[in-house]
Amino acid sequence: MIKTQVVKLKVNKTMQKHLDNLCDYRRYCWNKGLETWQLMYEAHTLNKKDNPSPNERRVRDELVAKKEDWQYELSARCLQLVVKDLANAWKNFFDKAQSDWGKPSFKSKKAPRQSFKTDRAKIVNGKLRLDKPRSVSKEDWFDLSSYGALKMSEVKVVSIFKEKNAYYAALPYEEKIEYKSKTHQKTAVDVNVGHFNYTDGQINVLPVKLQKLYKRIKHYQRMLARKREINGKSAIKSNNYSAVRTKLQRDYRKVANIQNDLLQKFTTKLVDNYDQIVIEDLAVKDMMMTHVASKGMQRSLFSKFRQILTYKCDWYGKELILADKTYPSTQRCAKCGYVKTGDEKITLQGNQKHGTKHNEYICYKCDYSNDRDENAVLNLLALAR
Known part of the structure; x- marks a missing residue:
């Protein structure tokens, strides 16, 4: 399997300047390549006979032919890899x-x-x-050490990125992974805002310590907005503004680390204990009705949970089953199979016709009653073989 190790780099002021220049150069090449691609496409649309459609080779040759003198002082591979990524982006579009x-x-x-x-x-x-640009002398170019030990001896394509005034390297490497032993067990996971339900219980993805961090983040955001409202664009130049922004970035990093740790541990527990795992194939964009609901869904990380669980099932030889988007896991009775429709449906406010709460499921065909989320888990579990 190909894994990626992300490490934080120890960078001095000299290397910071050079790395920033390379980041700026990649952004320049991307924007120039995207502009060239769009112009080629427009010309091809107007006259297909004389203007061929844009592709990676044609755009790269055009950018190389129009290189400025200062571009020859920077890494040529930066431009080549940018055009390759741009071609993949258009392909994915x-x-x-x-x-x-x-x-x-x-x-x-x-x-x-x-x-x-x-x-x-x-x-x-x-x-x-890293490969040294022509404009940099050997005395000003240093090897980069990291805060964590590197797991590989050779690398191919390395991505260096700057985030929150810190520098990181994403290093891909190959690792042999053995399949986990079979447990002959199956489970289903019903994702909800703030918590995930499965056959063995519930995991809270928005614990109390996260709520405290979000309150502090909201406080810092208001402080920054107030400074911009009073001082305008000059506010970002003040030391006080920079100090508050640093605190805001620190809390965002804490939130990301806490949630990533929760999801990694939960998904590892699932692949360790179960051979078949059923989850819903949710249309998250269609579920974002109000800004309040949207914020809760984004913080619950539905897509990241599915992404992590997908690659771990591939790694360890476990089966991931996706329920269809139209599968009525919430409205279906886990006992008799009756599906609620019309005014009998359960909504976020419950059911007005029968006066039930949003977390209650009562089947009026067979008198079955259960928690709404537990009923959904049982319905999803029925899809496992």
Whole structure:
């Protein structure tokens, strides 16, 4: 299996300057390549006979032919890999099944993450050595050590990115993974805002410590907004503004680490104890009705849970079963199979006709009653073989 290790880099001020220049150069190449691609496509649309359709080779040749003098001082591989990624982005645009489907857009220097790629990096004495641009002398170019030990001795394509004033490296490597032993057990997971239900209980993905962090994040966001409202664009230049923004970024990082730890442990527990796992194939965008509900769904990380569980099932030889989007796991009776329709449906407010709460499931055909989420788990479990 191909895994990716993300490590935080120890970078001095000299290397910070060079890495920032490479990040800026990748963004410049991406925007220039996207502009060229769009112009070629428009010309091809107007006159297909004289103007061929854009592709990776044609766009790359056009960018290389129009290189400025200053571009020759930076890594040539940066431009080559940008055009390759741009071609893949356009290819994914025509496949709506992609999780991050969308039209390629221009990169902004204000984006929270800036990055570049290289395929000429090496591991030397446990440190990462990047290919040196022509404009940099050997005395100003250093090997990068990391806060964690590297798990590989060779690397191919390395992604360096800057986020929240820290530098990270994403290093792919191959690892032999053995399938886990069979348990002959099956389970189903019903995802909800704030918690996931499965056959052995419930896991809370928005614990109390996260609620405290979100309150503090809201407080810092209001402080920054108030400073921008009073001082305008000059607010971002003040030291006080930078200090508050640093605190905000720190809390966002804490939230991401806590939730990632919860999901990793929960998905590992599932693949350790079960051979078949059933989850719902949810249309999350269609479920975001109000800004309040949308915020809760985004914080519950439905898509990330499915992503992590998918690759872990592939790694360890477990079977992941997706329930169809139209499968009525909530409205179906787990005992007799009756599906509620019309004014008998259970909504977020419950059922007004029978006066039941949103977490109650009562079947009026067979007098079956259960918790709504537990009933959904049993319905999903019926899809396992």
